């Protein structure tokens with residue numbers, strides 16, 4: 001970012017056309033500006049609806065304008081094992097808020113709190129992912145699309161653990177095979193952005209109190225198939241940026257040319273102020289045609 005700005009300033013100062021510095025106007029301007037919202041955890045308590053509306057207004061007032069909103073999951077406060085009227089109220093609130101406060105296109109990703117898992121009621125129609133997929137108009141829990149020269153791959157991180165009582169972060173064979181063929185069939189010149197709810201790679205799990213002689217990492221906190229995904233990305237250097245949330249803290253890990261951004265939480269500490277050192281916020285990301293990007297975390301409250 002600094003280099004880009006500095007070069008532009010030098011260009012202006014000496015009235016040199018930017019093309020003489022090896023940049024064309026085309027590569028300097030972002031092709032797309034996105035707002036990455038994650039972990040909104042919307043419910044009608046703790047002033048959440050008004051604060052979320054403020055967040056939506058804040059991002060729509062950005063200049064240059066945001067083109068696309070990516071919602072990284074945990075859209076509603078919590079569907080896990082709640083009764084259906086509580087669940088319906090949360091989704092109703094989300095739909096009303098989005099309809100009234102946001103005029104931008106939004107692409108959604110499923111989070112663990114968007115899925116209803118009462119293991120005693122598997123026969124219920126809202127068991128599993130189908131209910132929230134319907135609410136979010138998703139035909140599949142993972143999908144891809146192309147916009148302004150970038151490919152966006154939205155993953156479904158959340159799967160039941162082997163004992164079927166809790167979730168872990170993984171893709172599973174079917175989705176992994178899909179991701180593999182998706183990357184294989186993408187033009188290698190086209191930059192790729194991946195969004196998942198659970199981070200594929202993060203350093204945040206090492207921030208823990210009371211460590212004695214080892215860290216404990218839960219399979220629900222970070223993808224358990226990280227090694228496999230990273231090996232796949234290594235074969236496709238056009239994968240540039242991976243966005244996630246889930247941990248409600250902001251970090252940035254760069255490994256092998258891929259940037260893994262865990263982008264805090266719109267709800268901060270579940271609408272109770274900051275989560276550790278991370279304030280409620282959203283990611284603002286400019287994507288460039290050459291696969292580069294500029295990003296910052298914006299506190300909106």
Ligand SMILES: [Zn+2]
Nearest residue numbers: 074111112246
């Ligand atoms: Zn989550």
